[in-house]
Amino acid sequence: MNKIDIRTVNVIQYVQPLREGGSLPAIVKADDGYLYVLKFRGAGQGKKALIAEFLGGEIARALNLKVPELVLMNLDDSFSKTEPDEEIQDLLKFSIGLNLGLHFLSGAITFDPLVSDVDALTASKIVLLDSIISNIDRTTKNTNLLQWHNELWVIDNGASFYFHHDWKNWEAHLTRTFPLIKDHVLLQSATRLEEASKEIQKLLKPEKIEEIVSSIPENFLLSESDTMSGNDMREAYIKYLNTRLSKIDVLVKEAENAR
Known part of the structure; x- marks a missing residue:
C-alpha cells in the first residue's frame, strides 16, 4: 500500500x-x-x-x-x-x-470572517471537509484558519474524528450526519456546495483515503487504554471516511439547510 x-x-x-x-x-x-x-x-x-x-x-x-x-x-x-x-x-x-x-507560517494572521473575503468554492470545500472529518472546531469563536500571502490556510484539525475517543461505540457514528455544521465559520460563504462535493468525490478516491490512513505512524495508534489493534483502527478510519463520502449528498443538504 x-x-x-x-x-x-x-x-x-x-x-x-x-x-x-x-x-x-x-x-x-x-x-x-x-x-x-x-x-x-x-x-x-x-x-x-x-x-x-x-x-x-x-x-x-x-x-x-x-x-x-x-x-x-x-x-x-x-x-x-x-x-x-x-x-x-x-x-x-x-x-x-x-x-x-x-x-510555521511566519506573519500569518487569524482569519476573521468580518474583514476577510473567501471565495465560495473554497468555503464550500472547507465546510464539506469538516462535515466529512466531523471537525467540531472551526467556528467564529475559533476559526482555525489563517490568512497568509493573501491565501486561506487550513490548520488545527485536532478536534476531528471525535468518535475515536470511544472505540467501543465508534460504529454508531457511521449512520450519523454532522448537525454541528450549523456553527461553521464559513457556512454563509459556502454557496457552491454542490460543485464542491463533485470535486471532492473526484479527488478523494478510496485509494487516496487508504494511502493517507496507512501513513499514520504506528506509534500514534498504540495506547494502553485501547483494546483495538492498530490495524483495526486503520480499517475503522477508512470505513468511516468512505461511509461519509458515500453520503456526501446528505451532508450537502444538511449544510444547505443550516445555511
Whole structure:
C-alpha cells in the first residue's frame, strides 16, 4: 500500500509556547533549520489529537486546500530538564518521542470572517471537509484558519474524528450526519456546495483515503487504554471516511439547510 512521503525531523530548540489553545502547542526549531508549530503527544487529548491533525491536514491537502507541511518531530528529554515553567516541563516530559509539527507560517494572521473575503468554492470545500472529518472546531469563536500571502490556510484539525475517543461505540457514528455544521465559520460563504462535493468525490478516491490512513505512524495508534489493534483502527478510519463520502449528498443538504 502506498504511503504519503512525510519527513521526520528532530527538535533542536524550544522557542516559545503558544498559549491560545488548551493543549499548549509551541513554536520550535528543527534540525532542518525551519520553525514549526509542535503539537505534543503529552497534551490533553494525547496521540488521538495528533492522528486527527494528521488525517484532517492530509485530507485537506488532497482536496487542493492550502495546508502547512506536516512533519513528524522527535523530541528528546533534554528540553524538559532546562524548562523553568512546571506546566510546560511536564508537557515536554510526557511528549518525549514522536510528535507532530506544522510548518510555521511566519506573519500569518487569524482569519476573521468580518474583514476577510473567501471565495465560495473554497468555503464550500472547507465546510464539506469538516462535515466529512466531523471537525467540531472551526467556528467564529475559533476559526482555525489563517490568512497568509493573501491565501486561506487550513490548520488545527485536532478536534476531528471525535468518535475515536470511544472505540467501543465508534460504529454508531457511521449512520450519523454532522448537525454541528450549523456553527461553521464559513457556512454563509459556502454557496457552491454542490460543485464542491463533485470535486471532492473526484479527488478523494478510496485509494487516496487508504494511502493517507496507512501513513499514520504506528506509534500514534498504540495506547494502553485501547483494546483495538492498530490495524483495526486503520480499517475503522477508512470505513468511516468512505461511509461519509458515500453520503456526501446528505451532508450537502444538511449544510444547505443550516445555511
